[in-house]
Every structure is written in structure tokens, then in C-alpha cells.
Amino acid sequence: MPNMSVTVNHAIKAFKGKHKLEAVLVQDRASGEVKEWRYDGVFVFIGLAPKSDLVKGLVEIDEGGFVVTDKTLMTSLPGLFAAGDVRAGATKQAASAAGEGATAALMIREYLKSVG
Numbered sequence: 001m002p003n004m005s006v007t008v009n010h011a012i013k014a015f016k017g018k019h020k021l022e023a024v025l026v027q028d029r030a031s032g033e034v035k036e037w038r039y040d041g042v043f044v045f046i047g048l049a050p051k052s053d054l055v056k057g058l059v060e061i062d063e064g065g066f067v068v069t070d071k072t073l074m075t076s077l078p079g080l081f082a083a084g085d086v087r088a089g090a091t092k093q094a095a096s097a098a099g100e101g102a103t104a105a106l107m108i109r110e111y112l113k114s115v116g
């Protein structure tokens, strides 16, 4: 990629430019140094760290921090279901997350029927 460079561990502080991008202000998270880089285009990748702290210690979580579910989307804690990006094996797409939400709702109904 001769016209691109990949930079990690920097926070975007500002995009500068009048009618098009001219520069980006970034802060190095390690040193705290703020730098201005002149670029025509930027692709910001924010990462994929799941926010599963809420259920940590309560349900099985994989090494990446994703919540493990069975095929009914139930977690290792009976009656607790997970859907969307936080779920291990999820495709990380909006349509899938919405579909999993609907599936989880139907599975919860089945679960509630089964426990009377």
C-alpha cells in the first residue's frame, strides 16, 4: 500500500480543512503528544473490543471477551440470552444484530414456556 499508512494507538482529536480534508490532529495515546498530519483521506478503525463487563463472572466469556451462547442464543446462565456484536461468533453486522435480537426474543418466549 504505497499511498497508505496504518497507525495504531492514536486518538483522533480533530479533522481540519475547508471544503475537503487537509489535516488530522491526533494524540499519541502512549506519549500524549499531539501531532498534525496532512492527509487527503482517513479511515478510522475504532476496534472490536466487546463491552461484556456487565456479565463477566456470571456467564461464559471467550478469550476475546465475547459472550458464549448456544444455538438458541442462551448464555451459560440459564434464562440469560445474548445477541449482537457482543456474542461470540456474531458476524458484526447491523442486520445480523437486529435479527439476533428478534431471535433471542423468540427463544426467550420458548424458554419461559419450558420453565412454566
Ligand SMILES: Cc1cc2nc3c(=O)[nH]c(=O)nc-3n(C[C@H](O)[C@H](O)[C@H](O)COP(=O)(O)OP(=O)(O)OC[C@H]3O[C@@H](n4cnc5c(N)ncnc54)[C@H](O)[C@@H]3O)c2cc1C
Pocket (backbone or CB within 6 Å): 046, 051, 054, 083, 084, 085, 086, 092, 093, 094, 095, 096, 097, 098
Ligand atoms: C464504524 C462502523 C461502521 C459499521 N458499518 C456497518 C455497515 O456498513 N453495515 C453493517 O451491517 N454493520 C456495520 N457496522 C456494525 C454495526 O454497527 C454493528 O454490527 C451493530 O451496531 C451491532 O449492534 P449491537 O446492538 O449488537 O451493538 P451496539 O450497536 O454496539 O449497541 C450496544 C449498546 O449497548 C450499550 N452498552 C454497552 N454496555 C452497556 C452497559 N453496561 N449498560 C447499558 N448499555 C450498555 C452501548 O452504549 C450501545 O449503545 C459498523 C460498525 C462500526 C463501528
